[in-house]
Amino acid sequence: MPDSILEKAYYRSPIFLQNLAFSSYGLYLRRKRFWNGFSKNLERLRETEWWSASKIAQFQEQKFVEVVRHAYETVPFYRNLYDLHGVNIDQIKSLADAYKLPTITKVDIKNNLAGLVSAQYSGCRLMRQLTSGTTGTPLTVSLTKQALNLQWAIWWRHKSRFGLCPGDRHLVFGARVPVGVNQRKPPYWRRDYINNRDYLSTYHISRRNARTIADYLNSEEFSFYTGYPSAIYDLAYLLDEKGFEITSRPNWIVSGSDSLVPRYERLISRVFGAPVTEQYGMTEFAGNISKCEKGNFHVDFECGLVEVEGGNAAEGGALILTGWGNPAMPFIRYRIGDAAVPLSGSCDCGRQSFCFSQIEGRLEDYVVTPDGRRVTGMNQVFEYVTNAIEMQVYQEQLDLIEVRVVPGPNFGARDKDEFTREFRRRAGSEMAIKFRMVSSIDRSQSGKIKAVISDVSTEGSLQSS
Known part of the structure; x- marks a missing residue:
């Protein structure tokens, strides 16, 4: 807990004890994310991503109808919402009927959290996750263990497209605080031995620390870097400014959580000498969109439906998401606040899932x-x-x-x-x-x-x- 006796003891402990404590937390994360059928989920997802367009459409239609009925029958928020708007649930028979359902926003969710958990899971032990987006309306989401497991399998399917595997050594650029903000001497990172990762404190990326961090990166071998592209860009900018060369280069850089704007991608790739990919996901598990080898965004249809409101191939439009991967707290026709531009034509990678050329939003100032x-x-x-x-x-x-x-x-x-x-x-x-x-x-x-x-x-x- 923040500012607790335990946290204060952590910051005052020797670095090796902090690494052990960080690894203990890593064991907790590993049990949440990678147990309960993770490998089977990942194996199946590698098969379904090559389904035909007709099979994908049939699958999505079935899941959409099922989750809408499930929500109406077991989630108080949706029953009240649909009754208020005069929705006849028996008339929701296909994806073409989606427009009959009202959309919801983060404010709606935050104001009705107690009524958003399905009665089917009353008394069940659910996982609690905080949304990690960049808006001013954070949410606490309840997920089943199976839902969290599927979500992480989808995220790892994206990485596997580029030859990355669970267990690969990697460096995280995140928003947690593994290193005390007042620490003035390295190391500015902590090691999680359980998940074979280091966690770099993004709050210590500065001109004064640039040389130290560059030397650290060159002394290690990471398969990939992952995290906020804005933080990775920050470090790339400082290293480039100082003329510090990175000689121990990762194979890939995987970005998420905020937008990978073109100028970020160009500098990051040049400074670290590695290609950059990204995926668009969210804790709400209302949907997910991941890049392929050709650099286009494919909808991960196994967990949800992505609509583009009033958009066309040239201009795009606001995203409206419906997720069926987490029946404990489904998000149906959810306005997440971002926009996307559909790809004109099919993707050369051969996948038949709906595809976007660009996703706009999630750009966070500092x-x-x-x-x-x-x-x-x-x-x-x-x-x-x-x-x-x-x-x-x-x-x-x-x-x-x-x-x-x-x-x-x-x-x-x-x-x-x-x-x-x-x-x-x-x-x-x-x-x-x-x-x-x-x-x-x-x-x-x-x-x-x-x-x-x-x-x-x-x-x-x-x-x-």
Whole structure:
């Protein structure tokens, strides 16, 4: 737990003990993600990705009808929603009937979490996962063990397209805090022996630490890097600026969680000497879209349906997702706040699943600290503010952030303290924090809230630390 006696003891422990503690947590993650039939799921997914278009359509139609009926019969939120909108559930017989169902948003989900879990799983032990997207509306999602297992199998099918295998040694660029923010000496990474990975503290990527991190990367052999492309880009930018060469190169870089914009991809690939791929997923398990060897995004139809609202091959449109991979908490016609452009024509890889050429959204700004570091992953901070409806961080100057909050009825001093504690764990104590209560937060054209708006998060603002 954050700021607990156990956490304080962890940060004060010798590095080898921290690595053992981190590995113990890795064992917990491994049991959640890779047991209960993971290998069988992955094997089957490698077969189904080559199904014909007609077989895929038939499969999706069956699953769509089944999950809608399941939701109406066992999930209070959907029964109330569909009754309110006059939906006759018996008339939902095919994918063509999807338009008869109302769409839902993250705010709808957050305001009705208790009514979103299927009564069929009442009393069952479910997994709890926090959404890791970049919006100001984090959610706690309940999943069955089988659903989490399938989700990780889908994510690993994507990696396997590029010759990567579970158990390969890899480096994670994530938003957790494995290294205390006040630590001023290396190592700025911790080792998980159970999952054969190192976890680099993205909060320690700075000009001062660039040489140390470069030497570390060159002393290790990683099969792949994975994590936030914004954080990987940050490091690539600093290494390139300093002229530090990476000679021990990964085979691939696998990005996710926020957008891999073209300029990120070009610099990352050049600096680390490895090709870059990405997949579009979410904790909600409402759908998943993964790149193939030809660089196009394929819908992972085994877990859900992806609609494009009002889109066409030239312009694309907002994504509406329906997931059937997690019957404990299904998301049906869910507006996730991102947009995509369908591929014109078929993909040369030979897969017949629906394909996109581009996915837009999930681009996260940084909070830039006075010592030049860039802090991303604000969702990991927002999760502790349980009584806020929506949140956004605005930074106009280096030493101050404004936290805009749409408060719930019970929002108060404790929520502010929780935010402050978690933010300072990542950014340090040099910045002032100002809270401002608002009635709403502006959205993009796709209906999404940016978690961070920073007027100083540009390359030119990076400072020596």
